[in-house]
Amino acid sequence: xxxxxxxxxxxxxxxxxxxxxxxxxxxxxxxxxxxxxxxxxxxxxxxxxxxxxxxxxxxxxxxxxxxxxxxxxxxxxxxxxxxxxxxxxxxxxxxxxxxxxxxxxxxxxxxxxxxxxxxxxxxxxxxxxxxxxxxxxxxxxxxxxxxxxxxxxxxxxxxxxxxxxxxxxxxxxxxxxxxx
Amino acid sequence: xxxxxxxxxxxxxxxxxxxxxxxxxxxxxxxxxxxxxxxxxxxxxxxxxxxxxxxxxxxxxxxxxxxxxxxxxxxxxxxxxxxxxxxxxxxxxxxxxxxxxxxxxxxxxxxxxxxxxxxxxxxxxxxxxxxxxxxxxxxxxxxxxxxxxxxxxxxxxxxxxxxxxxxxxxxxxxxxxxxxxxxxxxxxxxxxx
Numbered sequence: 001x002x003x004x005x006x007x008x009x010x011x012x013x014x015x016x017x018x019x020x021x022x023x024x025x026x027x028x029x030x031x032x033x034x035x036x037x038x039x040x041x042x043x044x045x046x047x048x049x050x051x052x053x054x055x056x057x058x059x060x061x062x063x064x065x066x067x068x069x070x071x072x073x074x075x076x077x078x079x080x081x082x083x084x085x086x087x088x089x090x091x092x093x094x095x096x097x098x099x100x101x102x103x104x105x106x107x108x109x110x111x112x113x114x115x116x117x118x119x120x121x122x123x124x125x126x127x128x129x130x131x132x133x134x135x136x137x138x139x140x141x142x143x144x145x146x147x148x149x150x151x152x153x154x155x156x157x158x159x160x161x162x163x164x165x166x167x168x169x170x171x172x173x174x175x176x177x178x179x180x
Numbered sequence: 181x182x183x184x185x186x187x188x189x190x191x192x193x194x195x196x197x198x199x200x201x202x203x204x205x206x207x208x209x210x211x212x213x214x215x216x217x218x219x220x221x222x223x224x225x226x227x228x229x230x231x232x233x234x235x236x237x238x239x240x241x242x243x244x245x246x247x248x249x250x251x252x253x254x255x256x257x258x259x260x261x262x263x264x265x266x267x268x269x270x271x272x273x274x275x276x277x278x279x280x281x282x283x284x285x286x287x288x289x290x291x292x293x294x295x296x297x298x299x300x301x302x303x304x305x306x307x308x309x310x311x312x313x314x315x316x317x318x319x320x321x322x323x324x325x326x327x328x329x330x331x332x333x334x335x336x337x338x339x340x341x342x343x344x345x346x347x348x349x350x351x352x353x354x355x356x357x358x359x360x361x362x363x364x365x366x367x368x369x370x371x372x373x
Contacts, residue, residue, distance in 0.1 A: 015239075016358065053278070055274065058242065062279060071283060085237060089267070107371075111368020119234065119350060119360065120230065121317040127201070131307050133310060147315075148315035148319070154213070158312060159309075164301075
């Protein structure tokens with residue numbers, strides 16, 4: 001039980017830059033060192049965790065914890081993954097509020113902001129590739145972006161609508177479309 | 181305050197529940213709810229949170245939940261100790277849907293992952309998530325983050341330059357996000373943005 005916690009605490013602590021950066025470390029710890037799951041199982045877990053909502057790394061840790069020790073294992077793994085971020089961010093948030101007004105901090109963050117926008121824009125292209133965007137479905141991301149950007153539609157509705165539309169399209173239209 | 185805490189919990193529960201497609205896609209949901217809907221913070225503060233989340237350990241979804249939970253309460257004028265409660269609630273709420281889902285349907289998921297209905301739903305979701313991310317970056321391109329030609333031409337031009345620099349540095353030269361963030365921050369100090 002403690003091993004689960006320790007392993008996922010380390011995984012949470014040593015990965016910077018979000019969920020996908022964690023995959024190599026998770027593989028090294030969980031497959032190579034502990035042999036809790038096989039490499040093929042981990043690939044399956046990654047595929048399922050990607051198609052589940054929520055934080056990717058937490059989904060994986062819950063899965064592995066569940067597999068090892070049931071509900072309690074899942075709880076311990078999830079806490080282990082979240083705890084380093086939680087402590088780290090809380091410490092920064094507590095300190096940052098006091099330095100906000102500092103003129104150098106302000107300049108620093110004014111320089112950072114345009115860079116962050118670029119760093120968020122880049123994964124759009126990466127994701128467009130992996131989502132198999134072609135000229136036939138490119139209108140879907142463009143229309144959803146426009147609805148959120150200009151008309152202020154909540155992204156939650158877009159996710160719901162896209163899921164339902166995908167279901168309906170596959171269920172009722174695809175067959176006819178292919179036959180005609 | 182109870183209302184704010186409940187709203188925080190409910191919002192991040194929804195974000196956890198509808199956050200398909202990983203950390204970046206989740207950012208657009210967080211932005212939509214936290215900045216556009218509830219006005220808990222400004223677009224500029226949200227951008228700072230993204231910068232901090234990218235350069236600290238841990239998943240971006242967890243980092244931003246923790247940070248937003250704290251900032252929302254402190255921005256509303258409460259003491260930092262309530263901010264800590266807020267960040268705990270937001271983090272707990274964003275993980276809770278995964279937890280419930282995994283406990284209930286992990287076996288089901290493994291079995292029906294390749295079922296046509298599930299595949300159809302995802303064939304709709306995947307392109308839309310790309311749109312979500314696109315919207316997030318478009319919304320961030322505002323005068324708070326870039327300034328504007330009429331307001332401060334110097335800052336506006338430098339911001340555009342730093343934007344292009346970050347884009348090319350990551351896309352072409354594969355520089356890590358932390359290094360890019362640091363370089364642009366130092367440039368901001370040196371150039372007196």
